[in-house]
Structure formats: structure tokens, C-alpha cells
Amino acid sequence: MIKIENLHKSYKMGSNSLHVLKGINFSVEEGELVAIMGSSGSGKSTLLNILGMLDNLDEGSYTLDGVPIKDLNETKAANYRNKFLGFVFQSFNLINYKSAMENVALPLYYQKVGRKERQEKALKYLDQVGLKEWATHLPSELSGGQKQRVAIARAMAAEPKVLLADEPTGALDSKTSYEVMDLIQKINDQGNTILVVTHEPDIADMCKRIVHLKDGVIVEDKKIKQVRAAEHV
Amino acid sequence: MFNRDRWNEILQVLTTNWFRTLLTAFGVFWGIFILIILLAAGKGLENGIRADFGDIATNTMFMWTRTASKAYKGLPKDREFSYKTGDVADIWENVDGVQYVSPRNQLGNFRGTNNVVRGLKTGAFSVYGDYPEIIKQEPMDITSGRFLNYGDINEKRKVAVIGVDVKSSLYEFEEECLGTYIKINDVNFMVVGTYKKTNVDGDSENAQKEIYIPFTSFSQAFNRGDNVGWMAITAVDDVPITNIKEQIFDIVRENHRIHPEDRRAIGHFDLNEQFQRVVSLFGALELIAYFVGICVLLSGIIGVSNIMLIVVKERTKEIGIRRALGESPWSIKQQILMESIFLTIISGMSGIAFGALVIYGINYLLDVSGPVMMFVNPSVNLGVVTIALIILIVSGLLAGFIPANSAIKVRPIEALRTD
Numbered sequence: 001m002i003k004i005e006n007l008h009k010s011y012k013m014g015s016n017s018l019h020v021l022k023g024i025n026f027s028v029e030e031g032e033l034v035a036i037m038g039s040s041g042s043g044k045s046t047l048l049n050i051l052g053m054l055d056n057l058d059e060g061s062y063t064l065d066g067v068p069i070k071d072l073n074e075t076k077a078a079n080y081r082n083k084f085l086g087f088v089f090q091s092f093n094l095i096n097y098k099s100a101m102e103n104v105a106l107p108l109y110y111q112k113v114g115r116k117e118r119q120e121k122a123l124k125y126l127d128q129v130g131l132k133e134w135a136t137h138l139p140s141e142l143s144g145g146q147k148q149r150v151a152i153a154r155a156m157a158a159e160p161k162v163l164l165a166d167e168p169t170g171a172l173d174s175k176t177s178y179e180v181m182d183l184i185q186k187i188n189d190q191g192n193t194i195l196v197v198t199h200e201p202d203i204a205d206m207c208k209r210i211v212h213l214k215d216g217v218i219v220e221d222k223k224i225k226q227v228r229a230a231e232h233v
Numbered sequence: 234m235f236n237r238d239r240w241n242e243i244l245q246v247l248t249t250n251w252f253r254t255l256l257t258a259f260g261v262f263w264g265i266f267i268l269i270i271l272l273a274a275g276k277g278l279e280n281g282i283r284a285d286f287g288d289i290a291t292n293t294m295f296m297w298t299r300t301a302s303k304a305y306k307g308l309p310k311d312r313e314f315s316y317k318t319g320d321v322a323d324i325w326e327n328v329d330g331v332q333y334v335s336p337r338n339q340l341g342n343f344r345g346t347n348n349v350v351r352g353l354k355t356g357a358f359s360v361y362g363d364y365p366e367i368i369k370q371e372p373m374d375i376t377s378g379r380f381l382n383y384g385d386i387n388e389k390r391k392v393a394v395i396g397v398d399v400k401s402s403l404y405e406f407e408e409e410c411l412g413t414y415i416k417i418n419d420v421n422f423m424v425v426g427t428y429k430k431t432n433v434d435g436d437s438e439n440a441q442k443e444i445y446i447p448f449t450s451f452s453q454a455f456n457r458g459d460n461v462g463w464m465a466i467t468a469v470d471d472v473p474i475t476n477i478k479e480q481i482f483d484i485v486r487e488n489h490r491i492h493p494e495d496r497r498a499i500g501h502f503d504l505n506e507q508f509q510r511v512v513s514l515f516g517a518l519e520l521i522a523y524f525v526g527i528c529v530l531l532s533g534i535i536g537v538s539n540i541m542l543i544v545v546k547e548r549t550k551e552i553g554i555r556r557a558l559g560e561s562p563w564s565i566k567q568q569i570l571m572e573s574i575f576l577t578i579i580s581g582m583s584g585i586a587f588g589a590l591v592i593y594g595i596n597y598l599l600d601v602s603g604p605v606m607m608f609v610n611p612s613v614n615l616g617v618v619t620i621a622l623i624i625l626i627v628s629g630l631l632a633g634f635i636p637a638n639s640a641i642k643v644r645p646i647e648a649l650r651t652d
Contacts, residue, residue: 054557054646074562074641082559093554093649097245109238110559158559 001065001162001193002028002051008059009046020046022216024060028162028195033188033226035204036197038213044197045166047213051195052085052164053077065161082110086155090167092147094139100150101126101135107158125153129183145176152183156192163187163194169203175233181206182229202227243572246544257540258580260533261628265581265621268526269588269613273595275518277611282511284609287431288372290333291508293467294474296481296501305492314489314498316461323488324464328480330472333370336461338362338451340418342439349444350416351403358399360417360444362451370465371430378411378426385447391454393422397429398441415444420454422446474505527624534577534628541573541636552640553648562641569640573633574626581625585618 009021020043028034038044049055050062053069062069064084072080086107087093094103105122113121126132129149131142139147148168155163165184169177181203188194188208196207204210205227212220247254296316304310321336340360341348347355361367365381376397385392393415395403404410414421422444430440452458466481468474482499485491491498545552552565592611599605 049646052557054644054649074556078556078559078561080559081557087557089649093550093557095551095554097249106555107558110555110561110564115237154558 001030001032002026002195003063004051004060006060007047007050007057007062009043009050009055009057020216021050024216024218026211026218026221028193030193031188031191033185033194033208034196035207035210036195036213037199037201037204037210039199042213043216044213048164048166048195048197051162052087053081078110082107082158084161086158086160086163088148088151088155088163088165088168090170092139092144092151092171094147094150094154096139099136099138100131100142103139103150104154104157106154111158121157122153125157126150128156129153143176144172145179148172148176148180149183152180152187156187161193163192165194165196167197167199169198169200174202177203178229178232182233185226185229239568239571242568243575246548246572247576253540254576257536258576258583260536261530261577261580261625262533262584262587264526264530264533265584265625266588266591267529268522268621269585269617270591271522271526272519272617273588273592273611273613275515275522276613277595277608278518279515280609280611281605281607282515285607286508286511289504290370290467291504292332292470292472292474293370293465293504294478294481294501295463295465295504296485296499297463299497299500301491301495302497303492303495305495306490308490314491316464316485317488318459318461320485320488321461321464323484324466324481327484328477330468330477331466331481332469333366333465333467335364335367335370335465336448336463337367337465338448338455338457338460338462340451340455348418349399349403350419351413354403356399356402356442358396358442358444359439360446360451362448362455362457363445364448367445367465370467373428373430376427376429378424380426380428381445381447386449389449389453390447391420391422391450392425392446393417394426394428394445395424396441396443397427398438399444400427417444417446418455422450468505473509475503475509478503530624530628533580534632537573537577537629538632538635541569541633542639544572545569545636545640548640549643549648553643553645553650556645557649565641566637569637570630570633573636574629577625577629577632578622581621585621588613 004024004026007021007024007026008019010017010019012018024047036044036047046055050057053072056072064080067080069080095106098106101119101122104125105118108118108121123132123135126135129152131146131149131153134142134146139150142150152168168184169180172180177200184194184196185206196203198204205224206229207224208226209223210220211218298314298316301308301310301312301314316336318336321334324331324334338361341357342359345357347357348360349356349358363381364386365383368380375394378394380394381392384390395410395415400410403415410424410427412423414423416422428445452460466474468477478501483493485499486493486495555565556562592613595611599608599610
């Protein structure tokens, strides 16, 4: 599904250049649930941004579902993001003047799905995350865990190839974190490919594979036995 | 563009901070309001002046003789001369674009000695020997009977058309005047009509105290021979009289052996030139109105642009989210532009509507309180409103342009990092 070869990325900070990713080779098969771990500054967020086409790579190649991702202009990148990727952010990033349902329907709007179908789908995905009754509520009326569930529903609504989650539990307490991970696991069980960036070992243990990043290189890449989040809830 | 969701969003965004939106809208509202009011006031002034000119043929020149200022062809200077009926014919034949040439002779005036007698009543009036065309150059309402015609000219009939004031001083109240005779310098003329001039512009006393008789009868009755005292020459509509008057002067100079560079001998008054001066004044007024109005509008538009920049800044993160979810930059740009255009058009339209209401109010007051000197029916026509609308759309685009560009200049990853 994802194939990365010899990926390099550096940032210019004034006259200095900060080499963040120093040659990463990495691939993900369909249906995997991968945790990307590493300390702050290890380059895990940069990697996720490049995977999410929010950032450009300097060197190397990136193939997503057989499509080489290179030389994207903003319009094309937006189109690919919309078709291939779903994002879940640490700070939820819901649009605060839109109701839960409108938030979930947003990616479908960009796919030019008709209004009625959009609402039906949005309700369906809200139902999957257990928030159907909250459809008309604004984000400010939801708890942190509920917000993240809405965000996950939104990421899933476009039926992406890959779900990218950047510290999805970073702003949540552990009980809510496990609920969110439970949801992510269930989505993964349906065959969706998911990448989770985290620095919490217990969250990483709930994935099927852990990739350790340190100073811009992969130091460890191992398959693990998944801990089901449902046991902790 | 006609997308329910987009419009919903525009309304959502503009109503979240409605007080700010209102203040911003006021700038544009005020600008277009000022523009409309200024244009209407200019129009009102123009209408007032035009009403003063009335239906007088403005493309007209009046000419009379003075003394020659230069000796020429053996003739001395300070010589007096008179136009002849031959001049009229020559002007007709040799100058293109002449519509009417009315020669006139005059006898007495209303301040002079009594020159008209009827029975026991006498009066001092201006008596004109005229051609029938004069009524097209100096419009008057025929209140009874008829005006002069070519039958009168050809047969040299002794008939007269008298002003309403002439009638009131020579006749008893409601006495029938048509068919009766008046004596002008001891020559009997039959009254065939009465007139009243409506556009008299401050000269109303004189204007109704005139007697019109056929030019030919005048010449014969008062021994003028083929002399012509005065001429009113009107050019056709698309040839300004100002352009052809030199040709006319040349013909007259030639006929009367006046030095070609004699500036004094021919006296004239070019009504068209005066009229054009007034018309160009209104052109200038309109220009000033547009200039001032658009300047005021401009500050309103800069206000809109400013607010849109702030809105974009506030929504940086939201825009980042949208782009991460796959909204294309063009769509975001379109959204910002439409918000800006929508805001300008709505506020501009209410400005136009309010302006129209105020103009209506002024017109109502003018109607109620009676005519005001030189100010009639201030108004703006549909053309001006269309221009105003186009200005609004363009300015809405301009106002949104910089904010829209700055909205998509931020890369989504940076936008997402903003808190």
C-alpha cells in the first residue's frame, strides 16, 4: 500500500540546515496497523506529514497504492489527500462552527458527493463511532473523546486507502485513549490500513507493528502481538 | 457558484461576528450612498438649468450690426450699415447646416413711447417684423387664434399676434380681441392670435408685451425697404452653430464690404456656446461626483479588504484543516472572493436603496414646497445604478483578492500548526 525508498528531508533554519529524515526505507501492506514511535525530534511527525502529502520530500521516492507521489502542485495534492488519505490529529481539528455531521460530511463535499448522500453517509459513520445522537451538536458541546471520535468518523467518511493518525490520544486521558484505540482497532479489523504516530508505549502496543524512529532513521521495525484496547476499557 | 452549501457557509462566516460585518458593510454602504446622492444632486442642478433654457432652440445665434472698425475698399471706418434681405438668401444658399434663418425688424419697445393705439387705450410695446419660423426659435404658446404663416408673408397681410399683456392693456377683461384692429404707428393691423411665453427667465415683463407682425408687412408699412435689423440663425441638430458662424460672418462681410478682419462690425450672441459651457459644467460636476463618490467608496472597500484579511488570519487553521481534508486551493480562493463580493454587493445594494429613498424624499419635499431655483427632479437613472453595481462587483473582487491569495499562500502544514 505504502512504499518509501531512501527518503530524505531537511529543513532550512536560517543558514543552518536541519537534516530530519536521513534515508528511510519503509513499506506498509494493506490492512496493517502500524505505530510509529520515537522521541520528540526523531522525525516521526515529518514522516507522517510527507506520507500525508502535507509536506514535500527532498530525496527518495514515495508510492501510495501504486501511484508515485511526486511533483504535486497544491490542487493535485489536495485531490490525492481527499481520495487516498484520512487524517486524525492530536488536537482534533474539527471546524468549530459546523455541527458534528457537517464536519464528517466535509471530505465528501470536496468529493462533490450530492447533499443527501453526503448526509446519509455522515450519519452512517457517526453511528459507527457511536455518536449518532450528537450529529447536530457543535464541537464545543462535545467532550475530548467525542471530538476525536467525530474526527475519526470524518477521516473515514471519504473511505480513504490509508488512515493517518498523529498522536490521536495525545490530548486524552487514558480511559478515553483506550476507547479511541478500540475504535481504531475496530476500523483496522474491517481491513483498513492505519498509521498511528505516538510516543506512548501502551498505545503502540495496541498496534500490530511498531516502527521506532531515532534521529531520522529507523532503528527498529518489528511485528508485535496486538493488545486489544477493549480489555482495558 | 450557486451552491447551497457554499452560500450557507458564507452566511455562517459573515454572521458569526455580525457587528464587525455590519461595521465593515457600512463603509461600502456609505460610499455608494454618497456617490448616488452626489450624482442625483448634480442631475437635479442640471435639470434645473435645462428647465431654464426650456425648449428654446439652443443651437442658435443672434446677429445684429454695429459700426465698421476698419476702412475697407474705399469705404471709411465708423460707417453704419444694415443687413439686407439678400443676406438672408445668401446665407441660406451658401452655408450648409442652417435650419432656420429668421430676419427681424423691430419698432419701439415696452419702455419706449406709446406706439400702439386702440380706441382710447394706448401702450408702449416691442413690435417685431418676423418670419413664421421664429416660433421654433423662441417658443411661445398660442393661447388663441393662430401665429404668423407664409400666407401672411407672401401677401404682406397686416395682421398681428399679440402678447397676453398687450391684450390686457388694450382690451377690456374678457373682451374678444381676434378680428379687431390695433394701430401700430398709425397703421392698422388685425389681431389674429395671442401668445404667452412660458420660458422667460427673468424677463417676463417684456416677454408678454410683444407684437409679432409679418416681416414683409413690417418692411412695407414702416418703410424699411429690404433692410434687416437682426437675425436669428439656427443650425441643424448635429452641426453646432458655433462651427458655421464664421462662414456666415464671411458672407455678410463680403456683401457689405466689411474688412475681413473687422471684429466689431458684426455683433452676435452665440446661444449654443453659452449652452455648451453650461453643459460642460455639468460634465465636470458629474466627474467630481464620481471622483468623490468613488474615493469614499474606496475607503469602504479597503475596509472590507482589511476585515477579510483578518478573517483569513483567524481562519488559517480552519483553512489548513480543509486543505488537509482535500479542498482545492481554488475552491478556498473562490470562497473568500465570494464572501467579499457578497458583502460588498449586499451593503452596496442597501446603499443604493437608501440613496434612492433619500432622493425620493427630496423629490417629495420639492413637490410639496414648490419649485426651488435651479433645482429640479434630482435623480439617477438605471445606467448609473448599473455602473454602481459593476463598480461594486469589481471592488468586491479587488477587496477579496489579496486576502484570498494570502489564504492559500500558507501551506497546509503550517496552517495546521497555527493555534
